[in-house]
Amino acid sequence: MIQAITTNEIIVSEKESVTLPKGYKAGGMHCGIKRKRLDLGYIVSDVPAAVAGVYTTNLFQAAPLLVTQESIAKENKIQAILVNSGNANACTGEQGLADALTMQKEFAYEMGIQDHLVAVTSTGVIGELLPMGNITNGIKQILQKEYENEENFKKAILTTDTSTKEIAVQFTIDGKTVSIGGAAKGSGMIHPNMATMLGFVTTDANIAHEDLLSALREVTNTTFNMITVDGDTSTNDMVLVMANGLAENNELTKDHSEWDVFKQGLQIVCESLAKKIARDGEGATKLVEVKVNGAFSTNAARAVGKSIISSNLVKTAIYGTDPNWGRIVTAIGYSGVPVEPTAIKVSIGPFTVFENGLPSQFIEEEVKEYLESENVKLIVELNQGDSCATAWGCDLTYDYVKINASYRT
CATH class of the missing domain: 3.60.70.12 (L-amino peptidase D-ALA esterase/amidase)
Structure with missing residues (x-):
């Protein structure tokens, strides 16, 4: 009670x-x-x-x-x-x-x-x-x-x-x-x-x-x-x-x-x-949270967050515990929000993987170990303003295809 x-x-x-x-x-x-x-x-x-x-x-x-x-x-x-x-x-x-x-x-x-x-x-x-x-x-x-x-x-x-x-x-x-x-x-x-x-x-x-x-x-x-x-x-x-x-x-x-x-x-x-809906995505094994900070407007922050969380390439990389930051950066780039690539910082959990337009030095095994957890956080710093937003989703797995390939049968 x-x-x-x-x-x-x-x-x-x-x-x-x-x-x-x-x-x-x-x-x-x-x-x-x-x-x-x-x-x-x-x-x-x-x-x-x-x-x-x-x-x-x-x-x-x-x-x-x-x-x-x-x-x-x-x-x-x-x-x-x-x-x-x-x-x-x-x-x-x-x-x-x-x-x-x-x-x-x-x-x-x-x-x-x-x-x-x-x-x-x-x-x-x-x-x-x-x-x-x-x-x-x-x-x-x-x-x-x-x-x-x-x-x-x-x-x-x-x-x-x-x-x-x-x-x-x-x-x-x-x-x-x-x-x-x-x-x-x-x-x-x-x-x-x-x-x-x-x-x-x-x-x-x-x-x-x-x-x-x-x-x-x-x-x-x-x-x-x-x-x-x-x-x-x-x-x-x-x-x-x-x-x-x-x-x-x-x-x-x-x-x-x-x-x-x-x-x-x-x-x-x-x-x-x-x-809870995001975590219970069909076939999902992980809840993924995308936090976008430093946008010039709330709508811009939301657009970037949605773009990342909706990317099948990002979702499959997280399922495979692959710290492929290039997929995250790509999703930011096609979000429709005008950004300055050299100002952006991207982190996977506590690990900075991209900053100032260039890859950061990180130990891949440590990031892969982090990606094995059930709750994964991606943090994006746009450094354009004071607005922020959070989006949620899940990884994309083989089971998603199995579930939906036989949904009516």
Whole structure:
């Protein structure tokens, strides 16, 4: 359990997530989309909650995203999220749209709420129709007590993930204990171009929709938009934040004296989930962090970081424990950011490998040994200004090819 709260201190627990905030429950079951594993999950709030979302920029947005965005636009509130895995319901035409609406309607009926208060989302194989008989049967049963289990929810949203991803934090606002919890899935089709995965964040904070959306967008730019696994941006993925107000703090806005506390808590949750997704990249063996310092703007620092973390040559070199700094420098050079090559310094962990436009002297065996660790850091000093950014990704392995070569079989 989470320890006692002290004023403005953010306490982190990775043992509880979306049901830690007051008034939430979650669950999941196997309804028959997949052969054996759990494939249908839900989060529900005791009361309608303010909601904010960010969505994939892929032009082939899946039917559930279209339904969810249209529903949220009605009053910027939802009370439930229904998720299926194993089938993306993407590129499925009018039938796919009708199926997403049926999922929403059926779950709303079971809960006794209006249809637009249910967000729906799907993840899995693209281009196949949902087995709606299995899903509707599952919806009729899923709210039974036997399926109410947060662990079930976290497992029901997974596809090729090797582990669940969750985090929760607590802090005080106006003397009230406020909680933020998060759970996510993501392993492949991950690229820094929001959205990059499925992320579900709950909070009992009392906060206006406009300010919640502003905070989510700002935090997304430094977390979910700064990870990559394989350079592919999915058709389905989104991040939703629900805020039901049951902590009973005074309404949070940007003018609130403790606004930054809330935003820091949201940052911690989203960054943790983003890093767990990057580390769980399909076939990955290492989490790779790229820190870019000394840029002339934050956008420039982000562009350089994304360029490096997205490079397949950098990723394969890290997998092979090859301190090939030339690949890092090359990625900086094609990032689109005007840099001065003779001003740049590149380090692999504590080892400087490139400086002033020339290779540095280093002992290759020492750098190779460092690259064998599960957490690898690359540091780039541009020496152009005071801005910085961090990006996260993973190595690229033989197993990534194996997983994706047989994804549908």
